Amino acid sequence: MTIRFHKNDLPDLSNYNVDAVAIDTETLGLNPHRDRLCVVQISPGDGTADVIQIAQGQKMAPNLVKLLGDDKITKLFHFGRFDLAVLYHAFGVMPEPVFCTKIASRLTRTYTDRHGLKDICNELLGVSLSKAQQSSDWAAETLSPEQLEYAASDVLYLHRLRDVLVGRLARENRTSEADACFKFLPTRSKLDLLGWPEDDIFAHS
Amino acid sequence: MTIRFHKNDLPDLSNYNVDAVAIDTETLGLNPHRDRLCVVQISPGDGTADVIQIAQGQKMAPNLVKLLGDDKITKLFHFGRFDLAVLYHAFGVMPEPVFCTKIASRLTRTYTDRHGLKDICNELLGVSLSKAQQSSDWAAETLSPEQLEYAASDVLYLHRLRDVLVGRLARENRTSEADACFKFLPTRSKLDLLGWPEDDIFAHS
């Protein structure tokens, strides 16, 4: 596995002449107002990943933000709802258009309620992911080799997962519903930041 | 209050040269697969309403369907999620574009968790609605005068409510979030019919 490590930003976008980029983030916790962004991982889908360490209080990352804001490039996430909120809060850019493997899994793998990244990598790709580093100190000044490897592994399979899930959505005739969900996702994330994190805004009561 | 009663369909669309129509439905219960559509109420926003009784097994209502399918006319609902599912299931037409007063209320009246039609009519318009007929036999061959009046009252105030809520959304800078919710609402209703009625499709787990 090739991991390119950077501080603050990508050096350039030369690896990202692609139509889809996989993205994940690591934070100090699950509350984007409280818990800062520590790491952004991205992959062009060729089995390599860039792991970018974000400094405390960092407000700019011009190359990364340019990539996130490029509406010709689909942004692949697993549970993008969280990463979109984190990235929008940190850099003021809302990555669009989006494909979320968790939503695609929910819409197609109706035979299970296990829609974690580990579960779908295992079932759909036969790849076994370790989640041991998930709860670790991502704000550490020096990230451990295990953390870097974990961070990278969270984006390395999203392109292949998307391909499988696109096929499942088509097979079950749910492509247009998935597309509508992906289109709404940035608003769902903004509502999280605005103060509706738990509510289902579409519920009766 | 002027109520025009019809069986099966509107006689014509002459009262509906409008940019927004208020719509509500009455059914035999809350499960659109089990509980049939009994009544469709609509109002052009001039203080009058059409109450249309739908027969068991009725599959067509050409004038009504034409109105519902007219994308130049905004469809005003209170908790449109339910009515959209019912109308799509009954007639195969998805009314769009949509404005939902419950969602607009959730996004603006953050000082309360009371977003019922009765609550918002009371607070925003000073109008007191009776909900006494809400749970009644809407499949009865002859609807009572109380039922007709109740059915009509559910659409008579939606235009005025929309006007107030549009102002609140603008004041709180939440118009674009509301618009995105309204745009997603037809998909949310289709997912209800497809078998995801309770799940928040955007939830982590």
Ligand SMILES: Nc1ncnc2c1ncn2[C@@H]1O[C@H](COP(=O)(O)O)[C@@H](OP(=O)(O)O)[C@H]1O
């Ligand atoms: N309420 C929540 N519970 C668990 N994980 C959550 C969460 N909200 C956001 N997440 C994020 O969702 C990801 C896990 O998703 P899943 O459980 O489906 O595999 C985690 O990302 P990381 O693995 O990058 O830390 C975690 O940060």
Ligand SMILES: Nc1ncnc2c1ncn2[C@@H]1O[C@H](COP(=O)(O)O)[C@@H](OP(=O)(O)O)[C@H]1O
């Ligand atoms: N789970 C639910 N609980 C209560 N009302 C529901 C519901 N799902 C749909 N509805 C509909 O939502 C409307 C009431 O909304 P509210 O409580 O916000 O005023 C009712 O319409 P009717 O008044 O036309 O019967 C009812 O049919």
